[in-house]
Amino acid sequence: MEDIHFTPGVLPADTAALRTQIREFLAEHLSDYPSVKRAQSWSGSDREFSKLMGANGFIGMTWPKIYGGGERSALERYVMLEEMLAAGAPVAAHWIADRQSGPLLLNFGTEQQRQRFLPTITRGESYFCIGMSEPNSGSDLASILTRGNHTKDGWRINGSKIWTSEAHHSTYMIALIRTQPQDPKNRHAGLSQFLIDMETPGITIRPIQNMAGEEMFNEVFFDDVLIPDDMLVGTEGGGWGQVTTELAFERSGPERYLSSIQLIYELIHELSKNPTERSAIGVGRLIAHLGTLRQMSMSVATMLEAGETPNLAAALVKEVGVGFEQEIPSRAYELTGRVPLLGNDNDFDQVMAYIIQSSRSFSLRGGTREIMRGIIARGLGLR
Numbered sequence: 001m002e003d004i005h006f007t008p009g010v011l012p013a014d015t016a017a018l019r020t021q022i023r024e025f026l027a028e029h030l031s032d033y034p035s036v037k038r039a040q041s042w043s044g045s046d047r048e049f050s051k052l053m054g055a056n057g058f059i060g061m062t063w064p065k066i067y068g069g070g071e072r073s074a075l076e077r078y079v080m081l082e083e084m085l086a087a088g089a090p091v092a093a094h095w096i097a098d099r100q101s102g103p104l105l106l107n108f109g110t111e112q113q114r115q116r117f118l119p120t121i122t123r124g125e126s127y128f129c130i131g132m133s134e135p136n137s138g139s140d141l142a143s144i145l146t147r148g149n150h151t152k153d154g155w156r157i158n159g160s161k162i163w164t165s166e167a168h169h170s171t172y173m174i175a176l177i178r179t180q181p182q183d184p185k186n187r188h189a190g191l192s193q194f195l196i197d198m199e200t201p202g203i204t205i206r207p208i209q210n211m212a213g214e215e216m217f218n219e220v221f222f223d224d225v226l227i228p229d230d231m232l233v234g235t236e237g238g239g240w241g242q243v244t245t246e247l248a249f250e251r252s253g254p255e256r257y258l259s260s261i262q263l264i265y266e267l268i269h270e271l272s273k274n275p276t277e278r279s280a281i282g283v284g285r286l287i288a289h290l291g292t293l294r295q296m297s298m299s300v301a302t303m304l305e306a307g308e309t310p311n312l313a314a315a316l317v318k319e320v321g322v323g324f325e326q327e328i329p330s331r332a333y334e335l336t337g338r339v340p341l342l343g344n345d346n347d348f349d350q351v352m353a354y355i356i357q358s359s360r361s362f363s364l365r366g367g368t369r370e371i372m373r374g375i376i377a378r379g380l381g382l383r
């Protein structure tokens with residue numbers, strides 16, 4: 001049984017100056033950004049904005065300076081994330097590279113890979129996607145079938161990925177590929193990670209329209225795609241252990257409870273036109289939940305900074321956080337009685353309509369609720 005605790009996390013005093021700097025940056029570059037765009041949260045993509053963030057040192061903030069990073073603390077990065085998410089800034093283009101791919105290359109990449117890829121990420125000039133899920137492998141990731149065969153010219157990849165966020169806008173994918181046949185005795189063996197240039201011949205990318213009508217994720221097909229040997233990340237056959245480390249980065253951030261924040265702003269604005277005690281109580285409850293989640297999430301960030309591996313606490317923040325994000329449209333309906341119509345042109349209706357449609361996916365991406373609950377139950381010794 002794993003110990004579960006939430007040591008109170010306090011942001012160091014010197015993060016206040018950074019917070020001010022980021023707010024000034026946002027005021028300068030995002031003041032006329034529409035509410036419904038802000039509601040896209042970390043799914044909103046704008047390469048020019050990513051380049052601006054890079055130029056201001058807001059990508060790869062914790063990475064070594066020799067690779068273009070800022071050598072700042074994880075808590076400083078946390079402040080940046082909070083401010084970007086609270087403003088609904090369009091961070092999707094570089095989000096995966098900053099959160100996952102860069103740290104993965106720092107942990108497992110070769111020196112040549114770090115020097116080649118990390119500086120372009122920190123400048124906001126190269127964009128990564130994650131190729132894990134396949135048509136018949138999602139929660140059960142170890143069952144993937146996309147195959148990599150070693151040849152004298154490099155690795156030949158055949159198969160397909162699905163639900164790949166931002167693949168159609170990405171320069172590279174980090175893909176999990178089967179490089180040895182499935183072994184029923186060791187399901188986690190024989191998987192490897194590759195850096196794949198998305199312009200390599202043989203790759204077909206087909207966007208899938210989501211419920212909100214957006215083309216955000218994709219099907220990606222590999223037809224005899226040739227990948228040079230030096231694009232293998234880490235050890236051949238060691239992909240499972242590497243992916244597990246990567247998922248810890250993916251599940252512990254403030255994006256797991258702030259994705260619907262724009263609807264809270266719009267709700268407060270709407271209710272303030274005719275304030276009642278009931279609406280004050282309703283908003284108060286939402287803010288109390290938000291504040292508690294923030295404390296829990298900051299606690300995870302503080303523990304990570306101290307070198308701990310609070311995987312169970314991180315899973316709990318994701319599980320409770322997405323539940324909160326998904327509940328906000330229902331709370332907004334209870335407090336306003338409004339049923340938004342897509343054609344309405346006021347911010348409240350547009351943001352609520354968008355979040356009703358998009359929030360269904362929040363508990364699927366990064367691991368479903370059942371999977372997160374399974375991890376928590378196992379950690380608590382319940383299964």
Ligand SMILES: Cc1cc2nc3c(=O)[nH]c(=O)nc-3n(C[C@H](O)[C@H](O)[C@H](O)COP(=O)(O)OP(=O)(O)OC[C@H]3O[C@@H](n4cnc5c(N)ncnc54)[C@H](O)[C@@H]3O)c2cc1C
Pocket residue numbers: 129130131132133134135136137138139140162163164165166217361362364365366367368369370371374
């Ligand atoms: C918006 C969005 C973006 C995504 N982006 C990416 C991406 O960039 N890259 C990528 O690789 N993937 C991505 N995904 C895919 C995502 O990781 C998978 O959808 C998720 O892991 C679930 O897999 P699945 O869809 O195959 O569902 P399945 O695994 O088939 O699950 C179906 C249902 O069965 C339940 N279930 C499955 N196994 C168990 C179990 N052992 N115990 C209890 N219940 C179980 C699940 O909880 C779920 O309710 C994205 C998904 C979404 C929605």
